[in-house]
Amino acid sequence: MPELPEVETIARALAPGLVGRVITGIDVPDAKVLAGPKRRAEFAAMAVGRTIQSVARRAKLLLLTLGPRPQVPGDGPAVLAFHLKMTGRFHIAPPGAPDPDRARLLVRLSDDNTLVFADLRRFGTARVLTPEALSAWDFYASLGPEPWDMTPDAFEAALSRKSTRIKAALLDQTVIAGIGNIYADESLFAARIRPDTPAKALTPAQRRRLLKAVQDVIAAAIAAGGSTIRDYRTPDGVEGGFQNHFQVYGKSGDPCPACTAPLTHAKIAGRTSTYCRKCQK
DNA sequence: CATGCGTCCTGCTTGC
DNA sequence: TGCAAGCAGGACGCAT
Structure with a gap:
């Protein structure tokens, strides 16, 4: 159900709480959410250590642009791309809040908050990509104009x-x-x-x-x-x-x-x- | 190549 | 009343 206006609203609401934070960990209670690199460890390794530079939307995709990993010499940027499909939801949980039962993917942040991706019907997806891989992703490359x-x-x-x-x-x-x-x-x-x-x-x-x-x-x-x-x-x-x-x-x-x-x-x-x-x- | 239909999921709503 | 079938819906895999 989240179409362009809903994802746009979500992106605008999330940006102040995410931009400038460093990703300190990724937890994946439901591995089915992963698209692209399918293994939890691979997915986390691609994302952890990066600073969130912007929160944007393209079509119905929510896109977090991520800076290079300081621990990887010569590293380039990356993108964390979510598709919410019908029931995807986001919220930012404060430190110490219990992880919700239905959470599918959790992004731990340097301010000790957690970005929670919940998704009742489990159609949603998350992927980490280099900018080149994003451009090469058929679905993304073939999108029409906004x-x-x-x-x-x-x-x-x-x-x-x-x-x-x-x-x-x-x-x-x-x-x-x-x-x-x-x-x-x-x-x-x-x-x-x-x-x-x-x-x-x-x-x-x-x-x-x-x-x-x-x-x-x-x-x-x-x-x-x-x-x-x-x-x-x-x-x-x-x-x-x-x-x-x-x-x-x-x-x-x-x-x-x-x-x-x-x-x-x-x-x-x-x-x-x-x-x-x-x-x- | 382009089009169309079934599939994935879960919970709420409808109808017998 | 109870329970199963129907429905919701984005993108994708496969058949045509």
Whole structure:
């Protein structure tokens, strides 16, 4: 569920507590979380001793950039990359706090705090990479532009290449990065476009409207601190606020906010899609 | 190559 | 009431 706005909110909230701290240890209660170097010892060796230089986000990935290890002569930087998938959560635990039962990975810090990665459904992943390996990671390398970096021309070109329905194209991270089911449905409603329209069949005006809608919806969601359906919380334990602004997501059967006809839903691209038959063409 | 579907997980919700 | 099936959903592996 954490999509771009939720991961962005998390990155901003974590940064003050992480930047400048040195990683003093890594504990991995659930080894399944590890992607890339699969062994706990290898993963820890790659990360321990490094200073956290920045906390950033790309698409739905949370990225901690790490400085060289002083104990390794000529060492280069590294990146700690987390994908939260559906239920990943972070918080910073103070010294002496017991490790939570559900923690999957713990990053011990030089200020004696611990960055805790918890993840109820265990789909999330963590990996440590050199910057070169990050660039060579297929998933990362093939990510499309962030919504605000997407130009109308590039969006037009990307959509005209797709033979899928527009809903599937929005969820395709190689087309545009960071959109998941919630923001796809909300953006399609804002642009008044049916989710099952073939991407190629959209008119130029519809494509421009849709890109603008995506950008506006994502910006509003970040401003509201993301959306909480069930699991998502900021690192401070606070729920997001954008779920109170949903127009269609999860509202099948409710009256359309624009025309009051009941909203309908259908499985499109394997996901439940909610939309208004009357308003969305 | 591109597309689509099943899979991974767990807990809550729905329906018989 | 109780319990099983259904659902949620991002990315990936595999089939087409």
